[in-house]
Amino acid sequence: MHTAVDGARVPIRMWADPQSVEDQAMRQLHNVANLPWVHGVAVMPDVHYGKGATVGSVIAMRDAVSPAAVGVDIGCGMSAVRTSLTASDLPDDLGKLRKRIESAVPVGFGLHRTPVNPAKVHGVGGWDAFWKAFGDLHEGVQDLHDRAARQIGSLGGGNHFIEVCLEQGGPDEGRVWLMLHSGSRNIGKELAERHMAVARKLPHNADLPDRDLAVFVAGTPEMQAYRRDLFWAQDYAARNRATMVALVKQAVKDTVPGVTFDDVISCHHNYVAEETYDGVDLLVTRKGAIRAGSGDLGIIPGSMGTGSYIVRGLGNDASFQSASHGAGRRMSRNRAKKMFTADDLAAQTAGVECRKDSGVVDEIPAAYKDIDSVIAAQTDLVEVVAHLKQVICVKG
Ligand code: 5GP
Ligand code: MN
Ligand code: MN
Numbered sequence: 001m002h003t004a005v006d007g008a009r010v011p012i013r014m015w016a017d018p019q020s021v022e023d024q025a026m027r028q029l030h031n032v033a034n035l036p037w038v039h040g041v042a043v044m045p046d047v048h049y050g051k052g053a054t055v056g057s058v059i060a061m062r063d064a065v066s067p068a069a070v071g072v073d074i075g076c077g078m079s080a081v082r083t084s085l086t087a088s089d090l091p092d093d094l095g096k097l098r099k100r101i102e103s104a105v106p107v108g109f110g111l112h113r114t115p116v117n118p119a120k121v122h123g124v125g126g127w128d129a130f131w132k133a134f135g136d137l138h139e140g141v142q143d144l145h146d147r148a149a150r151q152i153g154s155l156g157g158g159n160h161f162i163e164v165c166l167e168q169g170g171p172d173e174g175r176v177w178l179m180l181h182s183g184s185r186n187i188g189k190e191l192a193e194r195h196m197a198v199a200r201k202l203p204h205n206a207d208l209p210d211r212d213l214a215v216f217v218a219g220t221p222e223m224q225a226y227r228r229d230l231f232w233a234q235d236y237a238a239r240n241r242a243t244m245v246a247l248v249k250q251a252v253k254d255t256v257p258g259v260t261f262d263d264v265i266s267c268h269h270n271y272v273a274e275e276t277y278d279g280v281d282l283l284v285t286r287k288g289a290i291r292a293g294s295g296d297l298g299i300i301p302g303s304m305g306t307g308s309y310i311v312r313g314l315g316n317d318a319s320f321q322s323a324s325h326g327a328g329r330r331m332s333r334n335r336a337k338k339m340f341t342a343d344d345l346a347a348q349t350a351g352v353e354c355r356k357d358s359g360v361v362d363e364i365p366a367a368y369k370d371i372d373s374v375i376a377a378q379t380d381l382v383e384v385v386a387h388l389k390q391v392i393c394v395k396g
Contacts, residue, residue: 001380002318007033007041013318014043015378016056025049029057031209037064037217039282042319044289045377046328046369052196052212055288055329058322060275062282063218067199067226069285071270072192073156074230075237076183077290078269078299078325079245080310082262082386085176087166089256090391094164094353097255098392101162104251105244106154107396130239133232144187148236151185153243159363160396161304162248165388168307177388178248179308181301182241182396183270188233195226234271241266265297265310269325277317284320292316292323292382300382302327302371304363304393305349309375311382323381327371333362340364354393363395 004011005018012029014021021029025048032053033041040060047056052068059069091097134145155162160182167175199205199214202222208214216223245264252259267290275284290298294315300323301308315321331339346356348365375384 002042005029009034009036010038010040012041012043014047015319015324015381016043016045016047021047022049025054028052028054028210028213031213032057032059032069034209035061035064035066035213035215037061037215039280040320042289042322044319044322044324044328045374046288046324046326048329050287052210053287056324057287058289058320059285059287060277060282060320061215061285062280064215065223065226065272065283065285066213066215067192067196067230068212068214069287070192070230070272071287072189073183073237073270074188074192074233075235075268076181076270077237077241077267078179078181078301079241079264079266080177080179080299081245081249081264083176083178083252084260085256087174087176087391089259090164090176091255094392097164097251098353098394100251100255101164101248101392101394104247105162105394107160107162107394108155108157127239130235144190148187151187152236152240153247154185154240155180155182155244155394155396156185157396162244162394163308163390164252164392165308165390168387168389170386172386175386177310177386178245178252179299179301179388180241180244180248182237182244184233184237184240187236191229191233195222195229198222199226230272234268237268238266265299267291267296267298275320277320282320284322286322286325288325288328289322290325291321292319293321296321297385298323298382300324300326300371300375303365303368304354304360304390304395305352305365306368306371306389308371308388308390309384310386310388311375312385313382314380316381319381323378324374327368327374329367330369331367333367336362336364336367340366349393352390352393354390355395360395
């Protein structure tokens with residue numbers, strides 16, 4: 001259930017305790033609620049400060065969109081697939097399966113040449129039209145084109161991850177799931193940053209309390225250019241994840257022949273969608289939020305040592321049919337590095353086959369909010385389909 005906090009033009013609907021939201025995040029929400037184009041703001045229980053606009057929020061605007069409210073990793077999101085396996089089908093040595101996944105999918109920042117020809121990846125069609133659409137992209141096309149082609153099917157760094165998980169409780173206890181978190185690599189980021197720089201200079205953004213929140217408005221060439229690149233990058237991110245799902249599936253097949261897979265669930269959590277509420281056409285921006293329309297399947301991950309959830313949307317219009325995208329950060333990466341050691345990380349990821357070195361201490365479970373409380377705070381937005389716990393986590 002939510003609490004409504006007064007905003008200048010619209011109420012700020014919060015699925016988090018307003019007292020628990022950091023001051024600077026609250027300030028960002030008030031900035032958004034004061035935009036002339038704003039139609040509604042919904043705040044998810046995983047909310048925290050982000051550049052220009054909070055992570056864990058949904059902004060619905062009439063005829064306008066703010067690139068900062070999408071996030072730099074355009075199309076970042078999750079994919080998950082249920083397998084026919086149960087825990088006992090997995091090899092005793094999970095380290096081997098982890099290595100197989102790590103060699104199938106390039107991980108980490110930086111340029112990669114993925115070992116697949118995307119056009120040949122099973123289940124991801126329409127590549128010709130997709131690459132042709134590149135011709136219409138923002139200037140600098142050839143460079144972006146080359147990088148996009150080279151990086152498709154690679155994970156990226158930070159908290160992007162690939163996991164092998166076991167279902168917890170219920171009739172399907174022990175069922176093996178695969179999931180992964182990634183976006184448009186640095187292609188979407190580069191496009192996003194170019195457009196943000198353009199938006200910041202537009203005269204209608206001159207009086208904003210935070211220039212990072214600059215918006216594009218309908219009917220302008222800048223909006224047109226942004227939309228074209230935005231929707232392309234969202235498509236690229238979906239294809240990137242689909243390609244990796246195919247690679248991870250193959251790694252699992254090589255380990256356990258005969259495995260079969262259900263349909264893949266995939267959801268963006270940094271993106272824009274055109275949706276209509278009460279007859280009003282809106283640009284709905286979800287930055288750290290997923291769509292939770294009635295019956296929609298979604299994925300809400302916790303951290304590298306806690307559970308994750310597969311959820312089904314309840315179609316609640318109050319949140320613009322949205323839900324949280326994760327547990328959300330409790331503290332910055334820098335603070336986590338100061339507070340915790342590699343030993344703490346090892347303790348908090350006991351039983352998980354994953355990196356436990358100081359290089360990923362900023363990803364320690366304690367740096368994130370409690371996923372179970374985050375799920376409990378949104379029972380009017382989603383219902384739980386499956387509770388998962390990872391046994392392997394490959395970090396970017
Ligand atoms: P973001 O998209 O904001 O970067 O992160 C999405 C969410 O993923 C975070 O809020 C956090 O709850 C979750 N998360 C981060 N790292 C991991 C991980 O290694 N495994 C799982 N299952 N969840 C994670
Ligand atoms: Mn993400
Ligand atoms: Mn991302």
